[in-house]
Every structure is written in structure tokens, then in C-alpha cells.
Amino acid sequence: MPVPPWRITSVLRRSETGPLVTERDFDRRVLVPEIKRVVKEYDIKYDPETPVPSDDSLAKDIWNAGVDLFLSVGVFCTSTSRRMIFTDDELKEALWNYHDSIELGIGQDRKTWSPRSIEDPRRPGCLFSPVGVRCSEKNFVKLVMAYMQEPLADAVSTPILEKVDGGYTKTHSPFEQQGGSVHALNSRQAAIRVGRPGMAICLTGTALSAASQIASSNPIWGARPSDIRLVSVISELKIDHDLMNKALHFRQNGANIGTLTSPLFGAYAGIEGTTVLGIASHLQGLMVNQGNYTCYFPIHIRHLNNTSREMLWLVSLSYQALASNSRLISGSNGFAVAGPCTEMVMYEAGLHGMVSAVSGAAVLWEIASAMNKHFERTTPMEARMGCETGLSAVKSRLKRSDVNEIVKKILPKYEEKLGNAPLGKTFEECYDLETLEPSKEYQEIYGRVKAEFRDLGIDYIY
Amino acid sequence: MSIDELIITLKDAIVGLDEDLAEKTTEEIIATNFDINEIIEKGITEAARIIGEKFESMEYFLGELLIAEEIITKSLNRFIFVLPAGDRIEKKGTVVIATVYGDIHDIGKNLLSQMLKIHGFEVHDLGRDVPSIQVVNKAMETGADIIALSSLMSTTMPSQKEVIEMLTEFGNREKIKIIIGGGSTSPEWNESIEADGWGETVWDGVAMAKAIMGVE
Numbered sequence: 001m002p003v004p005p006w007r008i009t010s011v012l013r014r015s016e017t018g019p020l021v022t023e024r025d026f027d028r029r030v031l032v033p034e035i036k037r038v039v040k041e042y043d044i045k046y047d048p049e050t051p052v053p054s055d056d057s058l059a060k061d062i063w064n065a066g067v068d069l070f071l072s073v074g075v076f077c078t079s080t081s082r083r084m085i086f087t088d089d090e091l092k093e094a095l096w097n098y099h100d101s102i103e104l105g106i107g108q109d110r111k112t113w114s115p116r117s118i119e120d121p122r123r124p125g126c127l128f129s130p131v132g133v134r135c136s137e138k139n140f141v142k143l144v145m146a147y148m149q150e151p152l153a154d155a156v157s158t159p160i161l162e163k164v165d166g167g168y169t170k171t172h173s174p175f176e177q178q179g180g181s182v183h184a185l186n187s188r189q190a191a192i193r194v195g196r197p198g199m200a201i202c203l204t205g206t207a208l209s210a211a212s213q214i215a216s217s218n219p220i221w222g223a224r225p226s227d228i229r230l231v232s233v234i235s236e237l238k239i240d241h242d243l244m245n246k247a248l249h250f251r252q253n254g255a256n257i258g259t260l261t262s263p264l265f266g267a268y269a270g271i272e273g274t275t276v277l278g279i280a281s282h283l284q285g286l287m288v289n290q291g292n293y294t295c296y297f298p299i300h301i302r303h304l305n306n307t308s309r310e311m312l313w314l315v316s317l318s319y320q321a322l323a324s325n326s327r328l329i330s331g332s333n334g335f336a337v338a339g340p341c342t343e344m345v346m347y348e349a350g351l352h353g354m355v356s357a358v359s360g361a362a363v364l365w366e367i368a369s370a371m372n373k374h375f376e377r378t379t380p381m382e383a384r385m386g387c388e389t390g391l392s393a394v395k396s397r398l399k400r401s402d403v404n405e406i407v408k409k410i411l412p413k414y415e416e417k418l419g420n421a422p423l424g425k426t427f428e429e430c431y432d433l434e435t436l437e438p439s440k441e442y443q444e445i446y447g448r449v450k451a452e453f454r455d456l457g458i459d460y461i462y
Numbered sequence: 463m464s465i466d467e468l469i470i471t472l473k474d475a476i477v478g479l480d481e482d483l484a485e486k487t488t489e490e491i492i493a494t495n496f497d498i499n500e501i502i503e504k505g506i507t508e509a510a511r512i513i514g515e516k517f518e519s520m521e522y523f524l525g526e527l528l529i530a531e532e533i534i535t536k537s538l539n540r541f542i543f544v545l546p547a548g549d550r551i552e553k554k555g556t557v558v559i560a561t562v563y564g565d566i567h568d569i570g571k572n573l574l575s576q577m578l579k580i581h582g583f584e585v586h587d588l589g590r591d592v593p594s595i596q597v598v599n600k601a602m603e604t605g606a607d608i609i610a611l612s613s614l615m616s617t618t619m620p621s622q623k624e625v626i627e628m629l630t631e632f633g634n635r636e637k638i639k640i641i642i643g644g645g646s647t648s649p650e651w652n653e654s655i656e657a658d659g660w661g662e663t664v665w666d667g668v669a670m671a672k673a674i675m676g677v678e
């Protein structure tokens with residue numbers, strides 16, 4: 001069970017009393033030089049020939065560099081322009097007191113997520129996620145039902161309601177609050193309709209501001225403490241008071257709070273530095289965001305994905321570092337470039353799922369399609385491929401070296417298309433909206449790619 | 463050193479992020495009978511081009527852009543201080559840039575802001591989570607040529623539309639070009655809100671701004 005938050009009032013005070021620094025100086029004179037220092041000191045080097053390394057000492061170095069970075073830089077509060085600094089003992093206290101597992105959902109739909117180790121034979125949790133794709137009010141319930149009826153899904157995330165009652169759900173407008181509440185209502189309705197009323201739902205993406213998030217927590221809309229509620233890290237190693245208000249609200253109301261973090265490869269650092277930032281941002285999630293778990297979606301700044309060669313290296317080593325040095329529960333959130341009903345997105349999802357699972361991710365949080373930006377261009381089939389392949393890689397007892405070979409064989413099928421990937425089809429084009437069955441075309445693509453993975457050594461369960 | 467060699471040294475100092483060498487070379491150039499336009503064309507613009515390439519190839523990141531922009535600004539300010547009366551540096555255009563209301567994710571905006579400054583634009587960076595009316599007021603107050611708006615989160619995209627609607631209602635839409643970008647945006651969104659351009663990358667943003675102003 002989750003432990004109490006780590007010294008929450010002390011954290012709040014640090015945002016008011018920490019050392020004052022301009023944001024430009026934080027970036028220019030603290031964060032960037034420290035990233036460079038730790039990458040050099042710990043001698044972290046990317047090897048494109050080994051997208052899934054089996055080098056335990058490299059994972060250890062990445063963990064140590066991440067701890068060093070977090071302790072030397074701290075977290076910048078953009079609301080007060082102050083650095084929140086933590087000591088080594090404080091970090092050790094928080095890590096030592098971290099829980100052994102978390103529970104989500106209620107009743108028959110209750111699920112448990114636990115930390116895993118590298119090449120762990122235990123299955124990871126599965127969250128099926130359309131992430132932040134915009135969706136119409138008309139199709140929202142059907143799309144969420146399609147995700148929720150997937151048997152592998154322990155929990156689901158939900159899309160963004162683009163408009164409600166004729167108005168854009170624009171952040172800070174009254175339509176945001178209305179949209180956030182309707183989002184919760186429609187999501188719970190979908191769960192009830194598919195016979196999983198107690199299922200944990202990731203709420204409420206439409207409500208970006210703290211005010212609307214808090215409004216959507218009212219149980220009359222269907223939200224429960226057993227749902228998934230997220231507080232973002234601002235990239236990189238930053239937070240603001242609006243986010244801290246969310247964290248405080250979720251904590252004080254017993255919600256199942258998690259951290260949402262997305263280090264950006266190509267912004268502040270190269271692939272090595274971004275990997276280290278990924279570890280440091282997990283530690284921010286523990287100490288500042290007060291998360292019981294993390295949704296981790298490192299992103300390539302140009303392709304908006306984490307399925308390319310260097311991003312899979314980052315994902316693998318992040319989870320190897322976390323799994324071998326901590327009990328932090330982290331969900332590996334895939335981001336694919338290609339859209340639904342394409343072979344490319346199936347390859348991307350499959351690789352992301354197997355790399356995450358074998359490297360030690362506690363949860364497979366699959367997968368954004370078409371760069372998460374195109375209206376209703378998402379379906380449960382992408383998440384199914386990511387999770388089914390990840391679980392089957394675990395069941396097959398694959399080692400990192402086995403997965404490395406599969407990745408090297410599959411990557412050339414799409415690496416050259418990352419800058420010009422097919423956007424595929426929309427949910428409505430891929431699914432029968434009455435029966436919620438995927439199209440024959442998509443089922444055939446799914447089957448073909450699955451057969452390829454099977455030939456490469458994934459012993460699928462069915 | 464000849465003036466040509468000094469200009470090359472200044473360019474190399476900017477690209478190499480060598481603040482001391484850039485400062486020393488700037489003073490050496492000032493001691494000559496220099497032509498400011500030649501320095502900008504052969505030195506600073508060329509340095510900006512190379513820095514852009516290094517950013518594209520992921521050799522340089524935000525930290526390097528911040529340092530390069532500081533070096534260029536310092537050097538240009540020194541030249542401006544000693545310019546003979548009547549001489550002036552032509553700016554490439556004026557840009558008001560912001561991450562839209564409700565959105566706190568500003569890395570993409572920061573990268574474009576730095577690159578535009580390095581390339582000689584006058585940039586008014588309003589920061590993150592900026593109300594639409596504030597963007598519009600700043601653009602009208604500064605006589606901006608371009609408004610650049612970034613949005614990462616889906617629910618903040620409508621603020622890009624709102625800025626365009628406000629400019630139209632104020633009767634200034636024809637005077638100011640709007641370029642948009644950010645993780646949640648797309649060419650389809652650009653078309654639907656009738657913005658003047660969508661950029662997928664920071665380099666796209668610089669290229670659009672240059673194309674709008676008709677400059678190299």
C-alpha cells in the first residue's frame with residue numbers, strides 16, 4: 001500500500017524559501033552544466049549498435065548520475081523562481097519508505113502494480129492509453145469503451161474531450177471545467193457499460209488546470225480515489241504552484257497520485273544526458289510531485305516518439321537503472337510516430353512493449369499513435385500490440401540480449417520513415433462503432449506483424 | 463590580422479561559444495575601420511547558420527543556444543555603441559513569441575526564441591501561460607511583424623485560434639503574420655484556424671520567419 005507522502009509541508013515550504021535564481025540562470029548556469037558534468041564523470045556513452053544493452057554497470061552508472069544530478073540541481077519552481085534542494089539523506093529516506101506495491105480500482109476490477117527487476121519473469125501491469133488525443137463528444141464514450149473492453153487492460157487512460165456543449169475545452173475557460181467533469185462522467189459510464197465499473201481510470205486529461213482537476217474530483221461525476229491522477233514534471237526538473245496545488249489536493253483526498261514526466265531528447269541534452277534526466281525526474285516525482293508511481297514518456301524532440309533506436313536505448317537503460325537500484329513503480333509510456341492501421345505502428349508498439357517489459361518496467365503504458373497529435377487517430381489495437389508483445393516476451397523468458405537482436409532486425413523496417421511516417425486511419429475508420437470490433441484490414445495487419453515477432457522468438461500466449 | 467581574418471575569428475568564437483575570444487575580437491574589429499554590414503553578413507549570420515546546423519544535428523542544445531545568443535548580443539551591443547551617427551543595424555523583423563494561455567511547457571518556444579535572436583530578429587518573448595489578449599496587445603504595441611505561438615497540450619491549442627480571432631476583430635490581422643507550432647499542433651490545425659504557417663521543428667520556425675520577412 002502507498003505510504004504517506006514524503007514530508008509534504010517541508011516540500012511546499014522549499015518552493016517559497018529555496019535559493020532565488022532566474023530561470024535563465026537555472027537553465028544556463030545550473031542545469032545544463034550539471035547534465036554535462038555527470039555524463040562525463042560517469043562516462044555514459046550511447047552505442048547505436050546495442051539498442052538494448054545488457055551492461056549492468058552502465059545501468060548502475062546511469063542511476064548514480066541521475067541521483068547526483070537531482071541532488072546537485074534540485075527542482076526549479078517557476079512560480080517563485082526558487083530552487084528546491086534536497087539532501088542525500090532525505091532522498092534515501094524517501095526511497096527507503098517507498099511502498100512495495102500500489103492498488104488501483106475497486107471491487108472485482110481491483111489491480112495491483114508492483115516493482116519488477118530486469119528480465120523479471122513476473123508480468124508487468126498494463127495500462128491501455130489513447131493518451132492526449134483529441135476526441136469528439138460524439139465518439140468519446142465509444143472510444144473509451146473500446147479501450148476498456150480489452151482483457152489485458154488493468155486500467156485505461158482517456159482521450160481529451162475537444163469540445164463540450166459547443167465550446168472548446170480551452171484551458172482556464174469555464175468550458176475546461178465543464179469538459180473535465182463531463183470527461184469523468186463519460187469515462188465512468190464507459191466502464192459501467194463494458195462491465196468493469198470499478199476499473200481505475202486515468203482522469204481527467206481535459207482538465208489541465210488545478211481548478212478544473214479539483215472540480216472533476218467530485219464523486220458525483222464518477223471519479224474515485226482509486227483512479228489514476230497525475231501531476232506533471234515541467235521539463236526539465238521544474239514544477240509550479242498550480243501543479244503543487246493538484247498534488248496537495250490529490251494527497252489530501254486520498255487519490256492514487258502519480259507523476260507524469262517526459263524528458264525531451266534534443267532540448268537540453270543528447271541521448272545520454274536525457275537518459276540521466278529521466279532518472280532525476282523520477283526522483284522529482286518521488287520528492288516533489290509526491291507520486292506513488294510514474295508515467296514515463298521520454299520524447300524525441302523532432303519525431304515526438306520513443307520508438308527510434310536511441311530512444312529505445314534510453315527506455316531500456318532507464319528501466320534497467322530504476323529496476324536494479326530502486327523499488328520505484330514506473331509505467332513505460334510508448335509514443336509512436338505512425339498512426340493506426342499501419343504496419344509501422346505495430347512494429348513500434350511491439351518493440352516498445354518488449355524492450356520495456358524485459359528491461360524491468362513495472363507497467364506497460366501503451367501507446368500514443370501518430371505522435372499523439374491527430375484528431376481521433378488512436379485505437380486500442382496499438383496498445384494491445386505493445387502490451388501483448390511485452391507480456392509474451394516476459395513469458396518467453398527473453399533476455400535483454402535476445403530483445404536486442406529482435407530490435408536490430410525490426411528497426412530497419414521503419415527507421416528511415418520516422419520523419420515521414422504514415423498517419424494511418426482514425427478510430428472511426430478502424431472500428432465498427434456499433435459492435436466496437438476492429439476492421440478486418442487492421443486485424444490482418446495485426447496478425448501479420450505478430451507472426452513476424454513470433455518468428456523472431458516471441459512465444460505469444462495466444 | 464586583416465579585417466577578413468578578424469571576422470572569421472569572431473564567427474569561430476561565436477560558434478565555439480568562446481566568450482573571451484569573441485569579446486577580444488570584437489574590440490580588435492572596433493579598432494579598425496569596420497563595416498557593420500560586412501561583420502553581420504560574413505561573421506554573425508554565418509555563425510548563426512552553423513549554430514543552426516549544429517542544433518539540427520543534435521550537437522548543440524538549448525544551453526549552447528543561450529550562450530551563443532549572449533555572445534552575439536554582447537558583441538552587437540558593443541558595435542552599436544561605437545557606430546558612427548547615421549549607421550544602424552537592420553533588424554530582420556520583430557517577433558512576439560509566447561507559449562499560449564494555460565500551457566506551461568515552453569522548451570520548444572525557448573529554442574525558437576533563441577534561434578530567432580541569433581538570426582537577427584528583435585524578439586519579445588512573453589514566456590509561458592500567456593493570456594491571448596496580452597500577446598495581441600504586445601504585438602500591436604511593438605508593431606510586430608510576426609506572432610509565434612507554441613502549444614503542447616491539446617486543450618491549449620484553441621488559444622492560438624483565439625489570438626487570430628482577436629487580431630481580426632481589432633482589424634490588425636492583415637498586418638501581422640501568425641506562425642504556430644508545438645507538440646499538439648499539425649498542418650490540419652494550422653489550416654483550420656487560418657494561421658499563416660505551421661512549423662514542426664525550430665528550424666521550420668526560423669525559415670518561416672525569414673520567408674515572411676523576405677530575408678536570408
